[in-house]
Amino acid sequence: MTDNVSNNRRAEAKEQAIDFSMVIASAVHDMKNSLGMLLNSLDELRHEHSESLSDSRSFNTLQYEAERVHSDLVQLLGIYRLGEQTLSAHIEEHFVPDFLASQLARHRPLLTGHDIAYDIVADDINGYFDDDLLIGVLNNTVNNAIRYTRTRVRLTAREQDGYLVIGIEDDGEGYPEHMQKDGPVSFRSLNFASGSTSLGLFFASSVASLHRDGDRSGFIRVRNGGELGGGIFEIWLP
Incomplete structure (x- = not known):
C-alpha cells in the first residue's frame, strides 16, 4: 500500500514538473513581440517628429538598444528551437538586391541618426534561402556594424564558387582575432566567461548550415579588410 502511494505521488510530481526551458522560451517570445511593437512606435515617433528627433543622441541610443535586444531575443528563440530540433529552413526564391534594400530600409533612420553613410553593392541575382532566418x-550583424563602424556600412551580394555570398562591411577597427571565423561555429566553442560570447556568430552559422544543396551546406566567414578596411561578415549559401 505504501509503495502504491509513493508511486502515485511521484507520478503526480512528474506531471506537475515545470519545463523551465519552455517557460523561458515563452517569456522570450512575449518580450520579442513587445519590443517589436515598441520599435514600430519609435519609427512612428521619428517620422512624426523628424526635425527634433533625427539628431537626438538619446533617441538614437534608445532605438539602437531596442533593436539590439530584439535581435538578441530572436536569436535566443532560434537557438532554443535548434536545441529542440524544430528549427528548419523554408527555402524560397528571392531577388537579392530587393531583399537587401528592404533590410537596409529598416535600419536607415538609425544609420542617418548616427551620421553613418550606407550603400548596397549587389549583383542582379536571385537567391534561394529562408528570408525570415536570414x-x-x-x-x-547590421546592428553590430552600426555600433563599431566609423562612418560607413555596406551590404554586398555576389555569386562565387556556386554560392550566394551576402556580406556586411564597415570601416571600423574590425573583428578581434578570436571572433574571426571561416566555417562552422560550434556551441562548445562559445566562451560565456568573457564579455563577448560570439552567440550571434553561432546563430548565423547555424542558420547557414540549415541551407543545403546536395552534399554542400552554408557557412559563414568573418574577417577584416576589404574596400572599407574594417570588419567583413559573410554568409555563404549554396
Whole structure:
C-alpha cells in the first residue's frame, strides 16, 4: 500500500514538473513581440517628429538598444528551437538586391541618426534561402556594424564558387582575432566567461548550415579588410 502511494505521488510530481526551458522560451517570445511593437512606435515617433528627433543622441541610443535586444531575443528563440530540433529552413526564391534594400530600409533612420553613410553593392541575382532566418542574421550583424563602424556600412551580394555570398562591411577597427571565423561555429566553442560570447556568430552559422544543396551546406566567414578596411561578415549559401 505504501509503495502504491509513493508511486502515485511521484507520478503526480512528474506531471506537475515545470519545463523551465519552455517557460523561458515563452517569456522570450512575449518580450520579442513587445519590443517589436515598441520599435514600430519609435519609427512612428521619428517620422512624426523628424526635425527634433533625427539628431537626438538619446533617441538614437534608445532605438539602437531596442533593436539590439530584439535581435538578441530572436536569436535566443532560434537557438532554443535548434536545441529542440524544430528549427528548419523554408527555402524560397528571392531577388537579392530587393531583399537587401528592404533590410537596409529598416535600419536607415538609425544609420542617418548616427551620421553613418550606407550603400548596397549587389549583383542582379536571385537567391534561394529562408528570408525570415536570414533577416534575423542580417539584423544582428547590421546592428553590430552600426555600433563599431566609423562612418560607413555596406551590404554586398555576389555569386562565387556556386554560392550566394551576402556580406556586411564597415570601416571600423574590425573583428578581434578570436571572433574571426571561416566555417562552422560550434556551441562548445562559445566562451560565456568573457564579455563577448560570439552567440550571434553561432546563430548565423547555424542558420547557414540549415541551407543545403546536395552534399554542400552554408557557412559563414568573418574577417577584416576589404574596400572599407574594417570588419567583413559573410554568409555563404549554396
